[in-house]
Amino acid sequence: MKKILLLGNPNVGKSVIFTRLTGTYVVASNYPGTTVEFTKGYIKLKGEKVEVIDVPGIYSLEPGTSAEEVAVGMLKEGDLVINVVDATKLERSLNLTLQLLKQNVPVVIALNLWDEAGHCGIIIDVAKLEKILGVPVVPTCALTGEGMRNLVLRLKEAKANTYLKSDQERWTEIGKIIHQVQKVTHRHHTFSEKLGDASIRPVTGIFIAGLVLFISFQVIRFVGESLIKYFFEPVFNIFWTPLMLKLSLILNPGSFIHKILIGELFKGEINYTASFGLLTTGLFVPLAMVLPYIFAFYLVLSFMEDSGYLPRLSILVDNIMHTVGLHGLAVVPMFLGLGCNVPGVLATRILEEKRERFIALTLMAIAIPCMAQIALIVGLIGKYGTFGLGVVFGTLFIVWLVLGLLLNLILKGESPEIFVEIPPYRWPYLSVLLKKLGLRTADFILHGVPWVLFGVFLANILYVFKVIKFVGQIASPVITGFFGLPKETVAALMMGFLRKDIAVGMLLPLNLTMHQLIVASVVLAMYFPCLATFTMMIRELGVKDTIKSVFIMLVTVLIVGTALNLILNRSP
């Protein structure tokens, strides 16, 4: 099968063009490095199926970073290259273009962000540029789909080896080309540019960051709580409960199948958080407790990603990140990790060095709880007021910081310095944002919910066969002795290997004190990543470093869990 490669600088819209061409959705955002993996999709050209590959962004074909080496390797496999160029940054983009035109592969140029170039007062003579470069140049605006048809139509005109001047002359040559094809008309600073500048100056920047984070937090809370209160809870109470009670009569309470499907009844009633059947707790926890917050979180995150705020935030926190051995850009994986650690782990690829990635992954696995877990902790401890929540998340933050400081001291090497392009602020394109939000939410329903159901099923089976009681006996010295928790908590800890939200949910029927709930929540968040995250960590770090990371986790959780237990029980 023929292969088409999408190549270009980071953050020029390759992924959006890919989605337009193939109909296969890939996550696109407004910061360099959203795509860290190759994505494949297919289109039909004259009845022939052709593979399209979305390659992570590169600035140059001269092997500098590992990502560039991989991209150069990919070039040999490609039958055609669509070189995606940012029309607002033609000069810089041409560096890669001129290198590509020397390769033995036909090239077509998509001059993307064409509309934005117009707004910026940049006028490009496309016909002249086409003549100089010797390959088709097609203005596109991938977000709206403008120019995409034309791009596909002109793929057949692609040519290779149209530019043969030596590398030494490249920048002078680029200067000449720019002089011939581009005119920049003067214009005044726009509001978004002024806002852009304000958000990266120390004083105004920190003020804006505080405001953005505060608003984000409030929006997540408001949207999440409203969805639960006005939609999911009524739906379950009005429609689902009568159905389940009927089913309960048919199945006969006390039977094995009743225990698995409905779980326990409390005074003849279903308690969605404590009954623990597949069709009661198994559905209620992921759909009515977690999903609303997942939706709310990704709504806010997608907005931050697409507007271009994340790279600005990364500059403001660069100093803090250096103290834990990372640099500012590490906020991107950390933020993604707050949604779900799996994409968070993947996003650490934007960090350059192995040491950085080890620190980032270890800190994430230990001290960044995912939204599913946060939702359950909020549901569990939130009813006692904000004090408990403050202790849980405050502890996790302190652990993140202190452990990071220690790792930075102990591990050999230094944290590399930030060097990143700051994209302009863009008003998020609604249809694209909604698509991304829909996809991430659907991902939770398709991949998260089945795991929760499996977890509930497994927990019931383990209870029935008394496995949990057995393990509880063995583990009680640590659980009771160190953490001050009843040995029944072991069931939650066992489930935590599989899935964190349901694990926290399993604490509900245990009637723990608030202090015990706090300790249990912190321990559950820290001691081990969920199975999906663990698998990703092995993939990204290798077995040896993952074992190291897990060892750090176990030691940390023993110390922190014990300390927290002692402190909380000493204070009245």
Next chain:
Amino acid sequence: MKKVLDLTQMKQKEKGTVIAVAGGPGLKKRLETLSIRKGAEIAKVSAQVMRGPIIVQVVNTQVAIGFGIAKKIMVEVEKESNVERSAVSS
């Protein structure tokens, strides 16, 4: 009157021309990908406190550069009085 400063010594909104990058070929190439090379016109947008990153404008792109790297980028800036005037007018 012209003087040579590194990026960290420049003032906010000061403009100049890059005259040298005091680093190895790897760093030079990395900087070059974002148009920071000898002869490039550069303007300082802002700097973070406590040796934080420096933000510059090159062509029409803003780039954040870590303090240590910024120290290695030498810029020839025009004399002070011109700078002040252009800072006011912009």
